[in-house]
Amino acid sequence: xxxxxxxxxxxxxxxxxxxxxxxxxxxxxxxxxxxxxxxxxxxxxxxxxxxxxxxxxxxxxxxxxxxxxxxxxxxxxxxxxxxxxxxxxxxxxxxxxxxxxxxxxxxxxxxxxxxxxxxxxxxxxxxxxxxxxxxxxxxxxxxxxxxxxxxxxxxxxxxxxxxxxxxxxxxxxxxxxxxxxxxxxxxxxxxxxxxxxxxxxxxxxxxxxxxxxxxxxxxxxxxxxxxxxxxxxxxxxxxxxxxxxxxxxxxxxxxxxxxxxxxxxxxxxxxxxx
Amino acid sequence: xxxxxxxxxxxxxxxxxxxxxxxxxxxxxxxxxxxxxxxxxxxxxxxxxxxxxxxxxxxxxxxxxxxxxxxxxxxxxxxxxxxxxxxxxxxxxxxxxxxxxxxxxxxxxxxxxxxxxxxxxxxxxxxxxxxxxxxxxxxxxxxxxxxxxxxxxxxx
Numbered sequence: 001x002x003x004x005x006x007x008x009x010x011x012x013x014x015x016x017x018x019x020x021x022x023x024x025x026x027x028x029x030x031x032x033x034x035x036x037x038x039x040x041x042x043x044x045x046x047x048x049x050x051x052x053x054x055x056x057x058x059x060x061x062x063x064x065x066x067x068x069x070x071x072x073x074x075x076x077x078x079x080x081x082x083x084x085x086x087x088x089x090x091x092x093x094x095x096x097x098x099x100x101x102x103x104x105x106x107x108x109x110x111x112x113x114x115x116x117x118x119x120x121x122x123x124x125x126x127x128x129x130x131x132x133x134x135x136x137x138x139x140x141x142x143x144x145x146x147x148x149x150x151x152x153x154x155x156x157x158x159x160x161x162x163x164x165x166x167x168x169x170x171x172x173x174x175x176x177x178x179x180x181x182x183x184x185x186x187x188x189x190x191x192x193x194x195x196x197x198x199x200x201x202x203x204x205x206x207x208x209x210x211x212x213x214x215x216x217x218x219x220x221x222x223x224x225x226x227x228x229x230x231x232x233x234x235x236x237x238x239x240x241x242x243x244x245x246x247x248x249x250x251x252x253x254x255x256x257x258x259x260x261x262x263x264x265x266x267x268x269x270x271x272x273x274x
Numbered sequence: 275x276x277x278x279x280x281x282x283x284x285x286x287x288x289x290x291x292x293x294x295x296x297x298x299x300x301x302x303x304x305x306x307x308x309x310x311x312x313x314x315x316x317x318x319x320x321x322x323x324x325x326x327x328x329x330x331x332x333x334x335x336x337x338x339x340x341x342x343x344x345x346x347x348x349x350x351x352x353x354x355x356x357x358x359x360x361x362x363x364x365x366x367x368x369x370x371x372x373x374x375x376x377x378x379x380x381x382x383x384x385x386x387x388x389x390x391x392x393x394x395x396x397x398x399x400x401x402x403x404x405x406x407x408x409x410x411x412x413x414x415x416x417x418x419x420x421x422x423x424x425x426x427x428x429x430x
Contacts, residue, residue: 022278039276047280054284058291065299072306074313088303107304108296116291147284152277156284163285 008231015128015227018047018150019142033141047150054147057119061112087115091260098264101172101271105164109267110260113157117256120147121219124252125245128226148255149219151212158212161263165207168270207266211259218255222248399427 006014013035020038021031022045031048032038038045068084077085091111099106123145135143147153169178182200183193222244229240403416403423 018280020276020278041278042276043278045276045278045280046283047278050280051283051287055287058287062291062294062299065295065303069299069302072303074306074309085303085307088307092304104300105292105296108300109292111300112288112292112295116288150280152280153284155277156281157288159281160285160288 011231012224012227014142015132016144016224017142018144019049019140020045021048022046031141047144047152049142049144050147050150050153053123053145054116054120054153057123057147058116061115061119065111065115087111090114094257094261094264098261099268099271101268103168103267103271106264106267109164110264113263114256114260117148117157117215117259118252120153121248121252121256123147124149124219124222124226124248128223128230146219146223148215149223151216151220154216154219155209155212157215157259158208158210161211161266162205162208165204165266165270168267172270207262211262211266215255215259218251222251395427399423402426 017035017038019031020041021029022038022041023029024032024037024041026040027037032041032045064080064084065088068081068088071081072085088111091114092107094110094114095106126145131145132143135141144150169181173181182204183196185196185200187196225244226241229237229244232240399420403419406419406423407416
C-alpha cells in the first residue's frame with residue numbers, strides 16, 4: 001500500500017502492478033516507480049516479481065522431483081516419495097491417455113507444466129497483502145506474487161508450446177508435409193488453398209494464445225476478487241475469503257491440469273499421421 | 275500488465291525446467307517405477323507359484339495321511355485277526371491239554387482202582403481166610419486153602 005490510506009482504486013491498481021525493471025526512455029535502465037513509467041518502458045522491460053516467483057516455484061518443483069529421482073527405488077516408497085510418485089503417475093497418466101506418439105519430451109513436459117503451474121497458482125492462497133507488505137517493508141514498492149496472473153508468464157508458456165508444436169510438426173511430417181496439412185485441410189481442393197491456409201493458421205496460432213489466456217484469465221479474475229474481498233472490513237473478510245480460497249483448490253488444480261493436458265494434446269497432434 | 279520481455283524470460287525458464295526434468299528427473303523415476311512394477315509382478319507370480327506348491331504339498335500330505343491311515347487300519351486288522359487266531363489256538367491247545375489231563379487222571383484213577391481192587395482182593399482173601407479160620411477153628415490148612423481163596427478173590 002503506497003502512501004497513507006489509499007483509496008479502493010489505488011489499492012487495486014497497486015496490487016495489479018508488477019515490479020518492472022526496464023529501459024525507460026527518460027531514466028534509462030531502472031525499476032518503474034509507477035504504472036505510467038512501466039508502460040513507457042514498452043517491450044524492453046522485465047517483470048522481476050513474475051520472473052522471480054515463477055523461477056522460485058519452478059526450482060521448488062525441480063528440487064522436489066530431483067529428490068524423488070535420487071531416492072526412488074524399486075522398494076517401498078515412504079511419505080513424501082509416495083505423494084510425489086502419485087503426482088508423477090498422474091502426469092504419466094495424462095501422457096498415456098492423451099499422447100499417441102513416441103516422445104521422450106511429452107512426459108517431462110506434462111509433469112513440468114502441471115506441477116509448475118500448480119505451484120505458481122497456489123501462491124494465490126497466501127494472504128493477498130502478506131508478501132507485498134513484507135516487500136514494502138524491505139523497500140520494494142510493487143510485488144505481484146502470482147506469476148500466472150501475469151499474461152507474460154502464461155503466454156510465454158503458451159508460445160513455448162507453440163514453438164514445440166511447429167518444431168515437431170516439421171520434424172515428423174517434413175516441411176512440405178506440414179505445409180500440405182495447413183493447405184489442404186479442411187477442404188481438399190487446390191482452389192481453396194488460401195482459405196484453408198487462413199483457417200489453419202488461425203487455428204494454429206489460437207492454440208497457444210487460448211492456452212495462455214485461459215490460465216491468465218482464471219488466475220487474474222481470481223486475484224481481482226481476492227483483492228476486492230480484502231477491501232471489506234477486516235472482521236468480514238473471512239466470510240468471502242475462505243469460500244473463495246476453498247473454491248480455488250479446484251480452480252488452481254484444474255487450470256494446471258487443463259494447461260498440461262491441452263499442451264500434450266497439441267503436441268500429440270504433431271505425431272499423428274493423416 | 276504490459277507484454278514485455280518477461281514473455282521471453284518465461285519461455286526460457288520453461289525450456290530450462292522442461293530440459294532439466296527430461297534429463298535428470300523423468301528417467302530415474304520412470305526406471306525406478308518400472309523396476310518396482312517388475313518386482314511386484316515377480317512377487318505376485320512367485321506368490322501364485324508358492325500357493326500352487328502349497329496346494330500340491332497339502333494334497334500330498336493328505337494322500338500320505340490317507341495311505342498311512344489305511345496302512346494302520348490294515349495292520350490293526352491283521353493284528354486283530356492274528357490275536358483271534360492265537361486265542362483260538364490257545365483255546366484249542368488248552369482244551370486238548372485238559373482232555374489229555376483228564377484222560378491221564380482217568381487212567382491213573384483206573385489203575386488206582388485196579389490196585390485198590392487187587393489190594394482189597396488180597397485183604398478180602400485174608401479176611402475171608404481169617405474169618406473162615408475163626409469159624410472152622412483152625413481146621414483149615416492155610417497153605418491148602420490159600421490157593422482156593424485167592425482164586426475166589428480173583429473172581430471178585
